[in-house]
Amino acid sequence: MGRRRPGTPTLEEVAARAGVGRGTVSRVINNATGVKESTRHAVQRAIEELGYVPNLAARSLAGRGTDAVALVLTEPDWRLFAEPFFSEIVGSLGDALADTGMQLMLTLVRSGAERQRFLEYARGGRVDGVLLMSVHAGDPLPDMLAEARLPTVMLGRRSGDESISYVDADNVGGARSAVSHLLARGRRSIATITGPLDMYAAQCRLRGYQDALGLAGLKYQQTMVAEGDFTEDSGRRAMAELLQRHPELDGVLAASDTTAAGALQTLRAAGRRVPDDVAVIGFDDFPLAQRTEPPLTTVRQPLEDIGRAMIRILLEDMEEPSVAWRHVILRTELVVRASS
């Protein structure tokens, strides 16, 4: 069919022009060994003159994979896509992928139809591997990909025992250390604003909060917990709610920096001083944590390392498919600033 874009020369035409065989040109563009230097130059000149670009469809049909991986964002509410978390992780993955020659393709999956379409795309061999982020509890996509034998790595997990490779931060430990820090500074009435509780990471952070209280012999109160969704807005609302239920509270752990920023605003509006009256701790340590008023004490997630680990695992799995799942949990670290 004539849909081929006009003026796109083929490898064969390059070969003809350079006066060599197809195989030689192929060897040159894949810079394989075993080509005489002079021949290589002749071919390169022909490529130059013709403006030749290899047809990637043909290349992957012939068996060489696609040199592309997909980063899938499963999130029906795509506005969350504007959260710093995503741009940070995208940047980190991009860096980690930079010197592998792989192309990172970001895809939004907002509905069942879009999931289906992506699945066809991936199973159709358009990408060699898949990175999944912001996966919610009941999401079937990871399993579908696994069943299709596509190398897949998740950022975070859906539950405690996950049958797929993932990289995650130590959310429980991070939250626990944050709350312990508050307790050590004499706070006794500590609330928490969680993330969406259908996400395991949010559950873990809540569990860390509970653990720390338990360890200190304090009782856990349901009313000290307000659910948010990682956004600033939800932080504002949840903080207002908590303040109303527990005017006496003197410490808050928010499930993300953005949520914490929202909480700070509400506290200021309510006339509470931070950290004098109420200490606030965030989670993530994004750049914004340094610019809040006051700067935010927060639990640092090593996003750079997370990105690198995801890429490493994915590449390994692409290299030689294994039946074993790999799980990597990265340590978090409390960064103390002025808000606590």
Added chain:
Amino acid sequence: MGRRRPGTPTLEEVAARAGVGRGTVSRVINNATGVKESTRHAVQRAIEELGYVPNLAARSLAGRGTDAVALVLTEPDWRLFAEPFFSEIVGSLGDALADTGMQLMLTLVRSGAERQRFLEYARGGRVDGVLLMSVHAGDPLPDMLAEARLPTVMLGRRSGDESISYVDADNVGGARSAVSHLLARGRRSIATITGPLDMYAAQCRLRGYQDALGLAGLKYQQTMVAEGDFTEDSGRRAMAELLQRHPELDGVLAASDTTAAGALQTLRAAGRRVPDDVAVIGFDDFPLAQRTEPPLTTVRQPLEDIGRAMIRILLEDMEEPSVAWRHVILRTELVVRASS
């Protein structure tokens, strides 16, 4: 080579199982006409049983295009990627593409190397068309794509006479009407916070500001202009600067809603009441404009329409490549809220 994922049946195997020929199976999966209903069912059952998924590389090699378009974000500072503008436009494009069966692939181009890699990817035929956003003044990518004969549509433009298809909002008119509105309400000392001036959209909004002042017979003062970069942070800084230079100012036009939000914070911190002392107008009309304190008067950009127009133009150009560039400028609209 053995890189083919194991257990991926081919069309031929489906044909064998269904007891029909290759052509028939092809007709079924492309739901073409001319297949008897009973045959179609037999084939579909075979597809089902084998878990067959067409190999997309083979399909596009055989001439059928790729059913994918790339959305390229050219932005060395990828943190800007977290601006609501991007998530809004991505959502809008995704919606516009939803019922075409096309896959949207987002790509970040942060460096020359990444641009080169993307170019190879696109010229290699991995996508049928390209959407470009946040293109800066000297960016060569659009021309390179045009030269490669790839259907391409830009969001915004690099200059007044652009040799590529684009969709843009009426930035000059929008800014002009905003300033005129301020003048009509008796403001006389009006400043502006611009976007990055290497972007044409930012220049246009500045021009609209100048135009409106000129129309009202007011003189344009360089010192009433502070350059930002569309972010909230730059809004805070620029506002502080303007306030220092011109304590008497009573109106501000910001080049984006986020910038305006930042400006509002600085004004509040400086003890200025909005709109009593200083009126503020934003640009974009993102959801956040309704949640600022006070809600923001702003110039609405019809992002939904912009996305739809971009897709329409792209699809038309993919359908039958034309030599003509299409330019679409969409009307903006002043949305008056409490900040002016």
Added chain:
DNA sequence: GTCCCGATCGGGAGCGCTCCCGGAAATTCG
């Protein structure tokens, strides 16, 4: 019963590339 005409269907050709076998050319060695 015969002929003709759609409606269906089978399968050859070919998309542009990589892999790899076997031959040609260049070297080295005895």
Added chain:
DNA sequence: CGAATTTCCGGGAGCGCTCCCGATCGGGAC
């Protein structure tokens, strides 16, 4: 200088699909 290696190189086979030409099959008209 001829034989044994190496080093290079050409081109056949094949990846899985779509397109399309021509064959086959059913009926209806005569």
